Amino acid sequence: MAKWNPFRRNKPEDKAPQESPAVEPGQGGESDASSESTTPVAPSESSTAPAQQTPAVPSEPVPTEPTSKAPTPEAPEPEKEQKTGFFSKFKTALKKTVNVLNTDLRDIVKEGRLVDDAFLEEIFALMIRTDMGVASASKIRDDIGKKFRARKVEFSDLVGSAKETVREIMQQGSADVNFAESGPTIIMVVGVNGAGKTTSIAKLVYRYKEMGKSVVLGAGDTFRAAAVEQLTVWANRLNAEIITGKSGSDPASVAWQATEAAYNNDHDICIIDTAGRLQTQSNLMDELGRINRLINKAANKVSEGSTAPHEVLLVLDATAGQNALSQAKGFSEAANCTGIVLAKLDGTAKGGVAIPICQEFGLPVKFIGLGETPDAFAKFDVDTFVDALFDEN
Numbered sequence: 505m506a507k508w509n510p511f512r513r514n515k516p517e518d519k520a521p522q523e524s525p526a527v528e529p530g531q532g533g534e535s536d537a538s539s540e541s542t543t544p545v546a547p548s549e550s551s552t553a554p555a556q557q558t559p560a561v562p563s564e565p566v567p568t569e570p571t572s573k574a575p576t577p578e579a580p581e582p583e584k585e586q587k588t589g590f591f592s593k594f595k596t597a598l599k600k601t602v603n604v605l606n607t608d609l610r611d612i613v614k615e616g617r618l619v620d621d622a623f624l625e626e627i628f629a630l631m632i633r634t635d636m637g638v639a640s641a642s643k644i645r646d647d648i649g650k651k652f653r654a655r656k657v658e659f660s661d662l663v664g665s666a667k668e669t670v671r672e673i674m675q676q677g678s679a680d681v682n683f684a685e686s687g688p689t690i691i692m693v694v695g696v697n698g699a700g701k702t703t704s705i706a707k708l709v710y711r712y713k714e715m716g717k718s719v720v721l722g723a724g725d726t727f728r729a730a731a732v733e734q735l736t737v738w739a740n741r742l743n744a745e746i747i748t749g750k751s752g753s754d755p756a757s758v759a760w761q762a763t764e765a766a767y768n769n770d771h772d773i774c775i776i777d778t779a780g781r782l783q784t785q786s787n788l789m790d791e792l793g794r795i796n797r798l799i800n801k802a803a804n805k806v807s808e809g810s811t812a813p814h815e816v817l818l819v820l821d822a823t824a825g826q827n828a829l830s831q832a833k834g835f836s837e838a839a840n841c842t843g844i845v846l847a848k849l850d851g852t853a854k855g856g857v858a859i860p861i862c863q864e865f866g867l868p869v870k871f872i873g874l875g876e877t878p879d880a881f882a883k884f885d886v887d888t889f890v891d892a893l894f895d896e897n
């Protein structure tokens with residue numbers, strides 16, 4: 505019997521695609537993305553509750569009828585995480601990057617090579633191919649030069665030195681999200697279109713459900729009807745409550761209502777999706793700031809003294825390589841990001857991009873996406889990453 509895979513995508517667009525409204529997020533629109541939504545209310549930053557709108561808008565946002573998510577009959581409980589082992593999980597996912605490093609690195613020292621300028625440039629070129637960036641590749645090259653110049657080296661010498669350098673560059677611990685000291689932990693998820701936000705949210709839900717936590721989702725990508733449907737499918741499969749709004753409605757309203765639901769319904773975790781956007785679209789980047797502030801206001805209103813969100817996760821597509829860096833730059837400045845999810849690390853030979861991300865932005869890589877299956881997600885750990893990247897076996 506085929507195993508149930510909660511991460512198998514029932515792409516809404518495979519069924520009946522809905523036209524996205526011809527509006528930008530936050531501008532309002534006509535088409536209805538969800539049969540379970542109430543009329544969205546645009547929260548105002550200047551009031552303690554979302555502002556009134558015409559027609560007939562209540563003084564406070566009416567929480568969308570929570571779509572209580574009893575598992576659908578055909579949806580069994582999520583399968584237990586496969587016990588493949590943390591290290592082999594990393595290694596399998598990084599296979600493409602590891603192949604570049606190990607095969608080629610081994611090749612250039614096969615005969616036992618003297619470390620001279622030409623050799624060091626070969627090392628540099630090889631490192632660059634993993635998209636670790638010029639600064640990291642230069643440091644690896646220079647450190648090898650300092651240690652071994654004019655000597656013959658073996659593969660293990662190079663690997664040992666490179667590992668040491670990368671560990672030195674990626675000075676970050678391994679951490680889960682910043683959990684709230686009390687009350688629900690509110691997590692906002694941001695990133696460009698197609699980076700892997702929805703899939704990563706589903707993986708987070710799976711992760712926290714496995715830990716026995718209750719989760720509510722806020723379908724804040726009101727711009728793309730299919731995104732709401734997609735997240736609703738995950739919520740159904742993973743038995744999480746979901747708050748949705750009408751297509752084209754104010755995403756801050758959904759975020760507000762999801763935050764309220766998290767406090768009022770005693771959830772442990774609230775994850776709020778946002779529409780994909782480019783770091784260059786300043787109005788849309790400003791919108792993220794507004795959503796962030798209104799989440800805080802909603803949290804403080806329901807539970808005085810609370811501050812939220814506790815985590816703003818930026819999802820980056822590892823296959824974008826160096827482009828992921830410019831995304832990280834734009835988003836980290838505009839959206840007050842607190843951590844990174846590096847998705848699709850399995851699909852690329854550019855896995856080295858995790859190194860400059862850690863180095864340049866002071867933002868910890870918290871999780872990595874290692875595929876599309878439920879267990880294809882891991883808390884990022886520098887030592888495991890480095891060992892897998894330069895695995896000598």
Ligand SMILES: Nc1nc2c(ncn2[C@@H]2O[C@H](COP(=O)(O)OP(=O)(O)OP(=O)(O)O)[C@@H](O)[C@H]2O)c(=O)[nH]1
Nearest residue numbers: 697698699700701702703780847848873874875876
């Ligand atoms: N191999 C692999 N594929 C992934 C991973 N994460 C996401 N994907 C795939 O990447 C594609 C885009 O993922 P989504 O989660 O829909 O991305 P999104 O950021 O929500 O997209 P928008 O809603 O359009 O902004 C899908 O086909 C996912 O299955 C991963 O870690 N590994």
